[in-house]
Amino acid sequence: MIKTVGPKRLSQLSDTDHSRWLNVSKGAVRVSTEEIDxxxxxxxxxxxxxxxGQISPGIGQTSPDYDEANQSSE
Incomplete structure (x- = not known):
């Protein structure tokens, strides 16, 4: 998801700087609650x-992997 939006855009949308988002996207650091927000x-x-880490499709709460797997079955 971070790579889809891009670290640059995420840094523009938040108080978190570009290099931090880049490190989060690479898995070099753990994501913080502020970034999750x-x-x-x-x-x-x-x-x-x-x-x-849970999903509940019945109430519209899914994950990117779930959506991708179910996209072809629609």
Whole structure:
């Protein structure tokens, strides 16, 4: 998701600088709660997954992998 939006755009949308977003996208550092908040605002349907790793399609809470797997079955 970070790579889709891009570290530059995420730094423009938040108080987190570009280099931090770049390191998060590479997995060099752990994502913080502030960064999760930014991602939840951009992707509200992934809020549950971002916070807990769980999904609940019945209430519209999915993950990118779930959406990709179910895209071809629609």
């Amino acid at each position: 930014v991602l939840v605002k951009l992707y509200p349907k992934y809020a549950l997954w971002l916070a807990s």
